[in-house]
Each structure stands twice: as structure tokens, then as C-alpha cells.
Amino acid sequence: MKVALFVTCVNDLVYPGTGRAVVQVLERLGHTVEFPVEQGCCGQMHANSGYREEALPLVANFVRTFDGYDAVVGPSGSCVAMVRDWYPKLVPDAGEVVARTYELSELLVDVLGVTDVGAAFPHRVTYHPTCHGLRMLRLGDRPRRLLEAVRGLELLDLPGAEECCGFGGTFAVKNAGVSGAMLADKCRSIVDTGAEYVAAVDNSCLAHIGGGLSRAGGPAKPIHYAEILAGAA
Incomplete structure (x- = not known):
């Protein structure tokens, strides 16, 4: 499966270890993960604050950047919710990419059928x-x-x-x-x-x-x- 990592702004800038962790988990399971460098903000802050017009270029960039992947995975419930809930309302032709965008647990459990990823954490x-x-x-x-x-x-x-x-x-x-x-x-x-x-x-x-x-x-x-x-x- 060709998977793209949608790392999100807060993880990219403040918590890069989370993005690396997603890649580690998926590669351990045998999947190739790519990081499209053209990605940027999903526009959540803009849309949530009432600046929907300002969010549109960001939405268009997301759709363009992640087109062609089997799955797009994001380690952020709020940003993935932005894509899945807001994008169809803002850009009607975003449906195909939206349908392939998942929060990590959705991809693992629903798409890959995995709950045991071979992890250990004695705490x-x-x-x-x-x-x-x-x-x-x-x-x-x-x-x-x-x-x-x-x-x-x-x-x-x-x-x-x-x-x-x-x-x-x-x-x-x-x-x-x-x-x-x-x-x-x-x-x-x-x-x-x-x-x-x-x-x-x-x-x-x-x-x-x-x-x-x-x-x-x-x-x-x-x-x-x-x-x-x-x-x-």
C-alpha cells in the first residue's frame, strides 16, 4: 500500500517525533510511507475562526498534494476531522482524497486489520x-x-x-x-x-x-x- 504521511503543522513544528513514530509503525508492518514536501496547513485554524475563503487555497493544496495515494494518514484527530468534515463543504471535488484520509487508528484497525503492531511499553x-x-x-x-x-x-x-x-x-x-x-x-x-x-x-x-x-x-x-x-x- 502506498501511504502518504500528513504530519500536520503542530507535529511538524513542535512534535516531529510523532510523525516519525507513524512511519516506524507502518514500515514495521511492511508498508511504504512517503512524505510529500508540498504539504502545508490543512486550514483548520482558518475555517474554525470564520476565515473560510482564506482556507480555500490550503484545501486545494492538500487535495493536489495527496492525490494518487492509496491512503493518507494523519496523527491528529482534529486535522483529519477538518479534512473529512469541512473539505467536502468547501471543495466539492475533494471527495476522493477525503475518502482516503485516515487517523492512524482507523488505518491500522479498519483498513489494515491490525491491532497488535508489535509494540512494547512497560508502563x-x-x-x-x-x-x-x-x-x-x-x-x-x-x-x-x-x-x-x-x-x-x-x-x-x-x-x-x-x-x-x-x-x-x-x-x-x-x-x-x-x-x-x-x-x-x-x-x-x-x-x-x-x-x-x-x-x-x-x-x-x-x-x-x-x-x-x-x-x-x-x-x-x-x-x-x-x-x-x-x-x-
Whole structure:
């Protein structure tokens, strides 16, 4: 299968290890992964903020860049949700590329039929299902099934797991008080699990949670679940 990595802005600029982890996992499973250098922002920030016209060139570039691949995989629930939900509304002829764009767990579980990727991570981990992955992509238990198959990993249930962490992009800036209260609740729940790590499908949410945990002195460290899956057994 010819797969293209849609790394997303936040991963490319701040968390490049997550993109490398996706490549490691897929190559371990025998697939070729390419990184089209023409890719850029998917336009999520623009569309979410009301600048739909400004998002159109970015959408067109995505469609042009990723045309011709069997699958496009992105380690970000929010950016993949942008492609799958917004693109058909903004550019009607984007359908073919949109249909082949997946969040990592969708590609692994639904397309490749894999839950055990040959990973090992001997730590206590709890999983936070981020809002875009949970409510827009409807990832369900796919990420959890992948984590449950990791050797040595103890997956701990997170109380109130489906509650938002309070990030929400510009929501955290425009509604800092409410966002901070939501974050405090999420961090308390994470600490109560006794986990060493909190995993998620979005590094943006993990950055928000990680900041809250560090200020509260919580022991859990944020980690993208792709980086757990990249740890070979």
C-alpha cells in the first residue's frame, strides 16, 4: 500500500517525533510511507475562526498534494476531522482524497486489520479520547484496542474520559477561565488513575494537558499514542 504521511503543522513544528513514530509503525508492518514536501496547513485554524475563503487555497493544496495515494494518514484527530468534515463543504471535488484520509487508528484497525503492531511499553498508561476523535471521527475504541495489545502496558481507565480537556484551539484563549476549570478537572482525573503517562490522538490537547499537569505537579507525562506504538517489542 502506498501511504502518504500528513504530519500536520503542530507535529511538524513542535512534535516531529510523532510523525516519525507513524512511519516506524507502518514500515514495521511492511508498508511504504512517503512524505510529500508540498504539504502545508490543512486550514483548520482558518475555517474554525470564520476565515473560510482564506482556507480555500490550503484545501486545494492538500487535495493536489495527496492525490494518487492509496491512503493518507494523519496523527491528529482534529486535522483529519477538518479534512473529512469541512473539505467536502468547501471543495466539492475533494471527495476522493477525503475518502482516503485516515487517523492512524482507523488505518491500522479498519483498513489494515491490525491491532497488535508489535509494540512494547512497560508502563501504566491512561487514555484521553479527544473531542474531534471522539465526536467527529467517531474513533470509538480503536486507539484503546491498539494500546491494549502493547506488551507490558497497563491501560488504566480514566474517570470522565469523554469530558473535554478545555483546549479547543482558540477556545482556550478566548475563554481562559472556563478552559482552565475544565483542564483542572481533567488533570485531577488523570492524577487519580496513578498513571505514568496520559496518551491521546492529538498533541494539541496533550500540550494543554501537559501544561496543567506540570503546573499541578502531577507525575503523569503526556505522550501521543503513536509514539507508544512505535516502541518495538
